[in-house]
Amino acid sequence: MTLACYACDPAQSRGRHYPQAPALTRTEYQRDRDRIVHSTAFRRLVYKTQVFVNHEGDLFRTRLTHSLEVAQLGRSVARSLRLNEDLVEAIALAHDLGHTPFGHAGQDALNDCMTAFGGFEHNLQSLRVVDHLEERYPQFDGLNLTFETREGILKHCSRSNAQVLEMKEPGGVGLRFLDGTQPSLEAQLCNLADEIAYNAHDIDDGVRSGLITLEQLEAVALFDDFRREALAEYPQLQDAAHGRRLLYEATRRMLTAQVHDVIAATTAAVETAAPTSVAAVRQQAPLVQFGPDMRLKSQALKTFLLHQLYRHPQVMQTMNQAQTIVHELFKAYLEQPQEMGEGFLARAEAAAGAPDPLSASARVVADYIAGMTDRFAAREHKRLTGVKLL
Numbered sequence: 560m561t562l563a564c565y566a567c568d569p570a571q572s573r574g575r576h577y578p579q580a581p582a583l584t585r586t587e588y589q590r591d592r593d594r595i596v597h598s599t600a601f602r603r604l605v606y607k608t609q610v611f612v613n614h615e616g617d618l619f620r621t622r623l624t625h626s627l628e629v630a631q632l633g634r635s636v637a638r639s640l641r642l643n644e645d646l647v648e649a650i651a652l653a654h655d656l657g658h659t660p661f662g663h664a665g666q667d668a669l670n671d672c673m674t675a676f677g678g679f680e681h682n683l684q685s686l687r688v689v690d691h692l693e694e695r696y697p698q699f700d701g702l703n704l705t706f707e708t709r710e711g712i713l714k715h716c717s718r719s720n721a722q723v724l725e726m727k728e729p730g731g732v733g734l735r736f737l738d739g740t741q742p743s744l745e746a747q748l749c750n751l752a753d754e755i756a757y758n759a760h761d762i763d764d765g766v767r768s769g770l771i772t773l774e775q776l777e778a779v780a781l782f783d784d785f786r787r788e789a790l791a792e793y794p795q796l797q798d799a800a801h802g803r804r805l806l807y808e809a810t811r812r813m814l815t816a817q818v819h820d821v822i823a824a825t826t827a828a829v830e831t832a833a834p835t836s837v838a839a840v841r842q843q844a845p846l847v848q849f850g851p852d853m854r855l856k857s858q859a860l861k862t863f864l865l866h867q868l869y870r871h872p873q874v875m876q877t878m879n880q881a882q883t884i885v886h887e888l889f890k891a892y893l894e895q896p897q898e899m900g901e902g903f904l905a906r907a908e909a910a911a912g913a914p915d916p917l918s919a920s921a922r923v924v925a926d927y928i929a930g931m932t933d934r935f936a937a938r939e940h941k942r943l944t945g946v947k948l949l
Contacts, residue, residue, distance in 0.1 A: 563641040565834040567743050573706035576690075577699045588645040591708040595649060598695070598702060600656040600688045601626075606932035607655075608662035608881075609757070610764055610868065619767070620760045622655045628760060629654065632818065633752040639822045640829075642745050649704075650711030650749040657684025659929045660936040661881035663869075668885035669925055676921040682715045684929050686732070692926060694902070706732065711746035714753075740841045744829075747847035748821075755817050758860050759810050765868040766806055773802060779863050781856035785812035817853060824850040880948040884940040885928060891943045892924045898943060903927045 562568060569586035582590050595601055604623035620628075630651035637647045658681045659665035670679040686709060690701040704712075709732050716724070716736045724733025735742060762782060765771040776782045786809040790796055796805040828846045832839075840846065849857060868874065892899050896907035903923055910919035928936065937949040 560638065560641060562643060565744060565829070565837060565840050566642045567646050567707050567745055567837055569643070569645070569705075571837075575703045575705055576701075577703050579703065586645060587705050588643060588649050588708065591702075591704045592645060592649040592652060594695075594702045594704065595653045595656070595689070598656070598688075598693050600693060600930065601652065603930065603932050604655060604658075606934055607658055607660055608665070608933050610662065610761055610874065619764045622658055625756060625760065626652050626655055628756040629749065629752045632756055632814070633749050636748055636752065636818055636821055636825075637745065640744070640748070640825060642748060646707055646711070646743070646745040647748055647752075649708045650746060651752065653689060653704075653708065653712050654685060654714065654749060654753060655681070656688045656712075657681045657686070657929060659684075659885065660931045660933045661878065661885065664878035664881045665885050665936075668882035669889065669928060672886060672889040673921060673925050676918040676925075677720070678717070679925055679929070680715065680717065680720060681929075682713055683720055684926075686713045687926070688930075692930070707743055707745070710735075710742050711749055714742075714746065714750050735841070741843060741845055742841070743837055744825075744840055744847055747845055748825075751821060751847055751849070754857070754861075755814065755821075758857065758864065759814050761864050761868060762860075763806065763810060765864070770871045770873060771867050773806065775867060776863075779860050781853075781860045782809060782813055785809040785816065788812060817849070817857070820850050820853040821847065824848050824853070877949070881933075884936055884948055887944055888928055888936060888940055889924055892927060893921060896920065896924070899924070899927050 567588070569588045572587045581587070585593065601623070604626060605621050607622040609620040609622055609625050630648045633647040633651045634644045636642075637644045659669050659679075661668075666679065666681050673679040688701075689704050689709065689712065692700070693702050694700060696703065713732050716733060718736060721733040721736035724731060725737060734740070741747065762771075762776065766773060766776075773786070776786070786805065789805060789808040789812060793808070795801060796808065825847045828848060832843045832846060834840045834843060834846075848854070896904055899907065903926070906923045906926075907920055910916055910923055913919035931939070933949070937947075941947045
């Protein structure tokens with residue numbers, strides 16, 4: 560496939576922090592993808608919460624399966640838009656590497672713990688993972704990924720953190736959050752593919768868990784349109800015994816419609832903006848998008864999931880326990896850094912010589928907790944407190 564003139568060309572990459580000779584059989588973005596897949600942080604995603612804590616069921620999504628679904632959706636759309644599929648895949652597989660255990664509840668708890676020390680942002684943590692925390696190479700820390708992959712990983716960033724990044728890396732991945740420019744179309748696509756994927760699979764997991772029902776989903780136009788369409792074509796799915804097949808068929812049709820909508824809306828936006836290069840894309844408003852009707856329906860689905868699933872009392876009870884675990888782990892490690900793993904203890908000892916030793920020590924603790932899986936965090940909490948919460 561010939562790439563569009565506004566797609567990222569690996570031969571024109573802005574490169575890596577540490578220059579390396581090209582690979583013989585792979586492009587620069589394929590090389591990034593492979594480094595991500597082989598990283599320790601990527602493997603840990605299999606035991607990190609999406610909505611349901613891992614031990615609540617073997618078939619619920621985890622951060623790993625979510626990342627794979629984002630990559631699949633992203634590649635499908637990228638192919639139709641003639642964008643770089645390998646870059647989309649690399650960004651998608653890496654976008655949640657910095658997520659804490661216990662999903663957004665763990666992230667919120669860790670951010671609360673870090674309020675006095677610069678806060679915690681999981682997108683920024685994903686960048687820290689690939690830039691600093693992975694230890695796989697003798698020449699450098701991190702994975703030494705290309706600028707374009709790193710830019711896509713950092714899809715959100717506060718202004719204050721962007722200013723810190725810009726001081727350390729002038730003109731780097733933090734600049735767009737200061738000057739209002741946009742990332743590559745590949746990065747924009749991953750952001751939207753993320754939304755499409757979690758809306759769909761959270762419906763599936765929510766129904767599987769019994770916390771939401773197909774009857775409740777009749778109030779959600781984006782889903783119900785395709786439920787009724789599926790029933791019209793396959794009346795036998797009306798039988799309650801086929802509820803799972805009806806759920807899958809409606810979800811499949813919903814995903815297909817969203818993908819087609821993104822392709823059509825983005826194609827129209829690109830034709831109107833007529834960018835002739837990646838640099839021109841950066842000067843435009845975001846171009847990867849839903850059409851107006853799909854955007855409204857997608858937002859309505861997100862609102863439904865927020866109130867009916869993410870804030871369901873059963874989910875909230877588990878997440879409250881998870882937040883207690885994170886808060887108490889943070890306090891314990893800050894007071895007793897020797898309880899952390901050997902490598903992090905060494906970093907905590909080195910932090911004592913920093914200009915602001917308490918902030919430096921807190922960041923080491925945050926890095927340690929953010930890297931934990933759900934079950935390791937729960938086990939560590941029980942070891943340190945004697946209390947089993949999850």
